[in-house]
Amino acid sequence: MAKIQTAKISAVILQITSTITIPKWPPKSDFPNDILKYMKKNATEKQALKLMKTNKYFIREKCPFIYFGDYVVLTQNFVNQTFFLSDEMNYRIDELPNNLGICGTFFIEEGNHLSQFISKCVICDLKCLCFTISWKSIKKISYDDFKVLTSSGRLEKLDLGPTIVTSNNGEIIPYEYLLDHTPELRSLCLNYNEDLELSQKFIEKICASNLKAFTVFQLPKNFKREAFLANLAKKKPQLRVHLIS
Structure with missing residues (x-):
């Protein structure tokens, strides 16, 4: 069975994301912090990508794709x-x-x-x-x-x-x-x-x-x-x- 080259891909992702500082706290917003934390934790892969474009807080330590x-x-x-x-x-x-x-x-x-x-x-x-x-x-x-x-x-x-x-x-x-x-x-x-x-x-x-x-x-x-x-x-x-x- 063919396999994805996960080790190689992960290394590339790590090289890119290791230089990014991810904020620990949600950005100022009309939404409560608890909701923003929930959005980051429970977003699907496609939702996570949209959120990551809006603010660095939503960047995941593990790339969603x-x-x-x-x-x-x-x-x-x-x-x-x-x-x-x-x-x-x-x-x-x-x-x-x-x-x-x-x-x-x-x-x-x-x-x-x-x-x-x-x-x-x-x-x-x-x-x-x-x-x-x-x-x-x-x-x-x-x-x-x-x-x-x-x-x-x-x-x-x-x-x-x-x-x-x-x-x-x-x-x-x-x-x-x-x-x-x-x-x-x-x-x-x-x-x-x-x-x-x-x-x-x-x-x-x-x-x-x-x-x-x-x-x-x-x-x-x-x-x-x-x-x-x-x-x-x-x-x-x-x-x-x-x-x-």
Whole structure:
């Protein structure tokens, strides 16, 4: 059975947290001290992370999550964890603990187990999110899962490929709504989908964003490229646009 490298991870955490002085008493607040102490003691991992961001008093001596690496790949059978190029390990999702923290790059090669893996994560601080789902696999994820993956608000590269995002009712979420969760996005790639219009509202969101590069693959022959490019160029002339059939 595969095992998490807890000794190695704990050493990294210790090195980071050992320089932090944690206050012994709760901060001044409208809440009684007993309530703040209770919050610190009984908070779940996700709640603890939110509290730690508000005040150093809530920092735990033991980190509430296990750092799982900055290059993670979800495949059909395993989750691949990489710390260094020469240090890779594979795990079955059901073997993983329920307090993982992932950052950096996350590649999703198979989507059927995405929700299960996300349920194991208490923090997602991603800079790059890529969906490389094959034609044999599902090509959609839930809106709830997408919001968790982009929850840090620091995502810089998003490659959706053929993937669509759907609500609990199965409705397709328009691209412009996805951009609401990616304020730091610099690069966006997607495959053209006849069920998802590249609407004027989507174009306006792109023009108002921090996007530097935008790529669309598998465009139909009748797609009005010139008009689309002209529309973008009016408000965002420095945007690098690649339209690929």
